[in-house]
Amino acid sequence: MSTPILAVIGGGQLARMMAPAAQRLGVHLRALVEAPDGATAQVVVDSIVGGAKDAADLRRLTDGADALTFEHEHVDNDQMRGLREQGVSVQPPPEALLYAQDKIQMRTRLTALGVPCPRWRALSADARTAEAELVQFLAESADGSAVVKTARGGYDGKGVRVVNAPAEVADWIGGQTPLLVEERVDFVRELAVLVARRPSGQAVTYPVVESIQRGGVCAEVIAPAPDLDPAVATRAREIALSIAQGLGVTGIVAVEMFETSDRGGAGVLVNELAMRPHNSGHWTIDGAQTSQFEQHIRAVLDLPLGPTGLRAPVTVMANILGSTRASLSDALPEALAAVPGARVELYGKEIRPGRKLGHVNVCGDDPGAVAALARTAAEIIMGS
Amino acid sequence: MSTPILAVIGGGQLARMMAPAAQRLGVHLRALVEAPDGATAQVVVDSIVGGAKDAADLRRLTDGADALTFEHEHVDNDQMRGLREQGVSVQPPPEALLYAQDKIQMRTRLTALGVPCPRWRALSADARTAEAELVQFLAESADGSAVVKTARGGYDGKGVRVVNAPAEVADWIGGQTPLLVEERVDFVRELAVLVARRPSGQAVTYPVVESIQRGGVCAEVIAPAPDLDPAVATRAREIALSIAQGLGVTGIVAVEMFETSDRGGAGVLVNELAMRPHNSGHWTIDGAQTSQFEQHIRAVLDLPLGPTGLRAPVTVMANILGSTRASLSDALPEALAAVPGARVELYGKEIRPGRKLGHVNVCGDDPGAVAALARTAAEIIMGS
Incomplete structure (x- = not known):
């Protein structure tokens, strides 16, 4: 392929975090971004400022690209089909993207596939x-x-x-x-499973994680989900895999689930899907043998997938949601002194209340202790 | 500090690999590079093409920078002193760089410090x-x-x-x-120790690794050095630390040593020094709790240092030295299929015989098995 070119639609933190993974594999990343100084454009040399539904911008983005992928689903599927007819490898394909764009289509299809849903x-x-x-x-x-x-x-x-x-x-x-x-599901807790799937069919799942939401936004992720019944974990991974296969998704798909107590059935119900690297998978950067960002790139370029095993008994990710500080960098001395092993990731975004500005991963042995450390570092960066 | 700006002199793979670490911490990296399409400029948005000894280029590089650092030692110390007088934080300082530039100065100083040398x-x-x-x-x-x-x-x-x-x-x-x-030291094998040191004094050492050279070039690194006498390991880390402190180095310093059998003394003799992230430390990207690149950035910005413990019982790094292939990317399907867990890093450099074009890290339990996997992946990429 000579130097592969991967085109990505999106200028936020997800495309931003694809950059180190692309760099490592020697893949040239080209991003279609909203703003020249956004999270992605700060770190991707070949950033094109334009619109995700602008035909000319899409042509520039995909010129010579080995694949086109996405950090969000807000694209026009007819345009995507048009690009594919012109020879662009669109991953995931528009037929799959539909199910991430439209929840009625998604529920209809999952129900037809026999996937347990609310x-x-x-x-x-x-x-x-x-x-x-x-x-x-x-x-x-x-x-x-x-x-x-x-x-x-x-x-x-x-x-x-x-x-x-x-x-x-x-x-x-x-x-x-x-x-x-x-x-309205009476759930025990929320779980999530990442799947990666290649166009040629190979697919792998990651360990099931617990996702803790606050105000409808992911606040923390604990990997693996503590004290999860192994049978439920197996079933959750099987369900996620069957969704990726049944919907024809390529790249990373994140399947958010409810763990239920009173069903006697699968033990989980599928809540939402995302067909891209996802907040529930940021823990993989430090906690899994292959990060979701490298895995996504390998998958959409149809390269062999990497192992998905844990790199530590426990990894906890805590989101940095807004900050009272003038600059997040100001908090680094205090945060790194308090938690030297904190893997702090800042997205280069302007501070706004509640906005996802970064995250902290901490690896260790005990879920409670590790979560406390991740939370401590994140809270220092979020200010008082 | 608001968004910290780190200026780096150098356009090769070492400055390139600083980019993901800088991105993660929200540090703006600005590089002074030789060529607009080199290893660093491919991935650093704020790359300035210029000369490492050009006063005007150095002014542009350091304008507003929180620190200036290096991927090589080929700089003019008088210019560095001049920049410091103008308020630039030069890390490591020119007084320390001297010992990486001049082996007679280095040997004289190490001997005065009581460091065991040939x-x-x-x-x-x-x-x-x-x-x-x-x-x-x-x-x-x-x-x-x-x-x-x-x-x-x-x-x-x-x-x-x-x-x-x-x-x-x-x-x-x-x-x-x-x-x-x-x-000419009759050595058992070659060892290396990384130290990171902050301007304010905090310093940490990494586990001792074995470095395997072929034709004067590092071919493989095994972390930690297998079957090393714990007393020798401790002594080697103490020596490396005393060098960083005695020479006033900041950032990463790599201390290359010979392990000797017949001295009854320290068990090691110091061979060479490098005051920057070093080939003997690429294993840390996957094998240590803090990569040498993040640690270097934390150190030169005087941020608290990260833990240096192992993330796996064994990590082996194998260099990709030249290739018979037209493009290294062509080898990815085969290399990743043969060793799915290989952490392949390609530097985006033009292929030349024997040139360092990338490396492969593999983590695992058994040094022999892990080394074989790393070598297999590297050899596939190097071609036949």
Whole structure:
């Protein structure tokens, strides 16, 4: 292939963290970014400022590229198909991306594949019908509540509402965006499984992790999920693998799940999917034999995948969510003095309240002790 | 400090490998490089093409920088002192760099510090006198041979000759470059120790590694050095630490040593020094809790240092030295299929016979098995 060129759509921290992995393998990374000084453009020499749906920008991005990949799903699948017809290797392919873009499509397909999901239904486009459907769904739920989601455009808690009555989504019902309603799962905790899959079919799964959310945003990840029933862990990895295969995903797919206590069935229900390196996989940079970023690059270039075993008994990732500091760098002396083994990663982003600005990984033996160290370092950087 | 700016002189693989470590800590790396398409400029957005001894280029490089560091020692110490007078934090300082630039200065200082060195002497500038000194030195050696070195400019086996008679260095004697002669040490093997030291004094050492040279060039590194007498390991780390402190080095210093069998003394003799991340430390990227590149950056910015413990029982690094392939990337499918856990790092350099083009790290349990895997992957990339 001579020097492989990997084109990526996206200028945030995920494309940014692909850069060291690409560098290491001698892969030339070319990024289509929103801003010339963003998280990705700061570290990728070949950054093109442009729009993810601009045909001319996409042509420049993919010119001579061995593959095109993504750090987000907000792309036009017709354009992606057009690029593929022109010979671009689009990974994951638009037929798979669809399921990361549209939650109704995703639930429909997962249900057809026999994947355990929360009880769900799509709401009709007609407002009156939708309202009646929602009332019925709520009536059938154990506690009279349910989760309404916009089929498209949601992330980090946006586009998701817990409701007890249709009035609470009156502004959504009958609008432009299709809606679905899902059972509010009485879960034990949230789990996540990463899968990597190559176009030629090879696929591997990572150990199951526990994901701790605060305010709809991932705050911490513990790898592996402590005290997880081995049978549930095996089943969770099998489900994630069957999703990657059934949906034809390539690269990294992150499968977020609920661990349930009272089902007697699989022990897990699938919550969300992401077809790209994911926050629940940042622990792999230090805690797994192959980081999700290197694995994604290997997968989308159809190179043999790396091992996914643990590099430490426990790795905990704590997100840096906003900061009261003027500059995160100011906190490095204190954070590294407090936790010398903290693997601090800063994304070069402007500070805003609650924004994902970086993360800290800590490896060790005891989940509680390791989590405390990761949290300490992250909190120092987030300020008081 | 707001976003720290680290300026580095050098455009090769060492500055290149500083980039991911800088990115991770949110440090802006600015490199003064020889060529716009070299190993470093491919991955560092803020690369300045210029000369390491050009005053204007050095001003551009260090403008607003929190520290200036190096990937090689070929700089002008007067210029470095000048920059420091203008407020630039030069790390390591010119007073220390001198000992990496001039082997006579290095041997003189190490001897004064009581560091065990091979028997040595400087040869006079006058050709006749130098010849007589060399004859006498050879006569006092056990086997009539010795090693003559140029005090400056040698690396990777260049500027070093094993001689039995002055005629074999007739072209060097009385020339511009001062010479020294050293005992040809009857060593068991070669060892190396990395030290990291901050301007404010904190210093840490890494586990002792075995370095296997072929043709004067490092071919493999085994971490930790197998079956090393713990007393010798401790002594080697103490010696390396005393050198970093005694010479006032900051950042990473690599101390190359001979392990000796028949001394009854320290068990090691110091061979060479390098004041920068070093080939003998590439194993740390995967095998140590803190890579030498992150540690160097932390040290020169006077940030708290990271732990230096092993991440695996054994890590072996095998260099990729030249290749018969048209492109190293062509070998990735085969190399990664043969050794899925190989951590392949390619430097983006043009292929030339014997040139350091990359390296492979493999972690595992058994030194022999791990070395075989690293060698297999490196050899596939080097071609037949």
